[in-house]
Amino acid sequence: GAGVSQSPSNKVTEKGKDVELRCDPISGHTALYWYRQSLGQGLEFLIYFQGNSAPDKSGLPSDRFSAERTGGSVSTLTIQRTQQEDSAVYLCASSPGGGGTQHFGDGTRLSIL
Amino acid sequence: ELKVEQNPLFLSMQEGKNYTIYCNYSTTSDRLYWYRQDPGKSLESLFVLLSNGAVKQEGRLMASLDTKARLSTLHITAAVHDLSATYFCAVAYGGATNKLIFGTGTLLAVQP
Numbered sequence: 459g460a461g462v463s464q465s466p467s468n469k470v471t472e473k474g475k476d477v478e479l480r481c482d483p484i485s486g487h488t489a490l491y492w493y494r495q496s497l498g499q500g501l502e503f504l505i506y507f508q509g510n511s512a513p514d515k516s517g518l519p520s521d522r523f524s525a526e527r528t529g530g531s532v533s534t535l536t537i538q539r540t541q542q543e544d545s546a547v548y549l550c551a552s553s554p555g556g557g558g559t560q561h562f563g564d565g566t567r568l569s570i571l
Numbered sequence: 572e573l574k575v576e577q578n579p580l581f582l583s584m585q586e587g588k589n590y591t592i593y594c595n596y597s598t599t600s601d602r603l604y605w606y607r608q609d610p611g612k613s614l615e616s617l618f619v620l621l622s623n624g625a626v627k628q629e630g631r632l633m634a635s636l637d638t639k640a641r642l643s644t645l646h647i648t649a650a651v652h653d654l655s656a657t658y659f660c661a662v663a664y665g666g667a668t669n670k671l672i673f674g675t676g677t678l679l680a681v682q683p
Contacts (some may be wrong), residue, residue, distance in 0.1 A: 504667050
């Protein structure tokens with residue numbers, strides 16, 4: 459596709475449930491990032507993938523959060539046992555790598571009841 | 572710890588006026604970005620600034636970078652209503668990983 463695609467656009471779930479968020483980066487982009495945007499914390503880095511290298515997980519807030527990137531393309535962010543403080547917009551971005559500009563998807567708005 | 576501070580947080584201005592948004596950061600970085608976000612939308616890349624003294628302009632927006640002062644500015648000239656949005660600066664860290672630390676954002680409201 460022309461841009462970064464994220465699904466679902468909105469997700470409402472009950473506290474304690476697991477959720478999976480999907481990101482399809484721009485074709486050919488080797489770098490993929492997840493960020494979180496919330497009212498209290500602003501925009502925060504979560505995790506970074508570059509090609510087949512081990513991901514940089516330094517921004518993940520707890521061990522309930524994990525992410526995978528299969529085949530160097532699509533990425534899934536999983537949140538287990540969701541808590542109300544996980545409510546936020548989760549943004550995915552991709553770049554050509556090597557410090558290129560990151561292009562963002564429209565995000566997934568996650569609401570935990 | 573890398574911190575990025577933006578001010579003002581909120582800016583209400585009239586069409587035709589000029590104003591500047593400031594972005595200060597606490598440690599050295601070789602890349603600084605400006606993004607625009609419309610309500611309910613994602614982030615749109617505006618500028619990337621790579622070196623001291625860099626200046627980039629697009630329409631009524633001009634961004635500059637002073638790496639010695641660790642300061643970037645986004646100047647708005649003769650504002651129009653279509654510029655109403657939230658503007659974020661973001662500083663790259665982590666070397667080649669190019670992770671971004673974002674400022675708090677500036678909500679710009681241009682009144683007709």
